[in-house]
Amino acid sequence: MSINYRRLLKEDLDKPCQDLALYLLGKVLVRKLDHNTILKGRIVETECYLGGEDKASHSFNGRRTEANEPMYMPIGTCYVYMTYGMYYCFNISSKEPGAAVLLRALEPLEGMEVMEKFRVQKTKSNNTKSLKIAKLCDGPSKLCIAFDIKKENVNKINLTDLKNDSLWLEDDPFYDDFKVIHSARIGINRAEEWNTKPLRFYILNNESVSKRNKTAERQFEENQFD
DNA sequence: ACGTCGATTAGCT
């Protein structure tokens, strides 16, 4: 059983979107299920959705609907939405109205047997190859599946702040020695020039990152010599 | 390692 660190409070998250996305790297997402089952995963990859000019954001051009309302709510509000008809993504609202941070990948820390159970249930064909632990939450919808964020639970999580009793964030003061890669976002099919902006952040050499950007990593290494 | 494709549903992104 791992140590319980300090829970993050609203004041810890009181930052503009890009600062929040960087701050969240290395922090721990904690989920409490029935029977007191605890799941923990370290946040290793985040993305910013800024609203305003950002065409990839659900809140582009100030668009405000019932669905994207959490993006306009106070810092630390959970925004869960369905994508491609069958998957969910989990976001945390940041300081600016209409902006949020998408959690894209976690490094599993606790409750991996349970995460694997949820992941295996979700895959239809009965392939017997077991999932590597590092790959249990290596994508925005995979982490939702592994953390049991699904249709029946979305209403218990969406719109809530992270002070609720089934989902919260913890600090990990001893995990501070890591390098961060800035890269373009993943899976954006519009937003043209915004596709190239470095709005995705991930921990270098972490096996649970969903997709490496080798060009960005090369540029990072070159800048190390400055 | 990398590209392509089909699945599936709510909101209008």
Next chain:
DNA sequence: GCTAATCGACGTG
């Protein structure tokens, strides 16, 4: 009616 901030399966090299 159409789209989507994805995933896993399958094919190719």
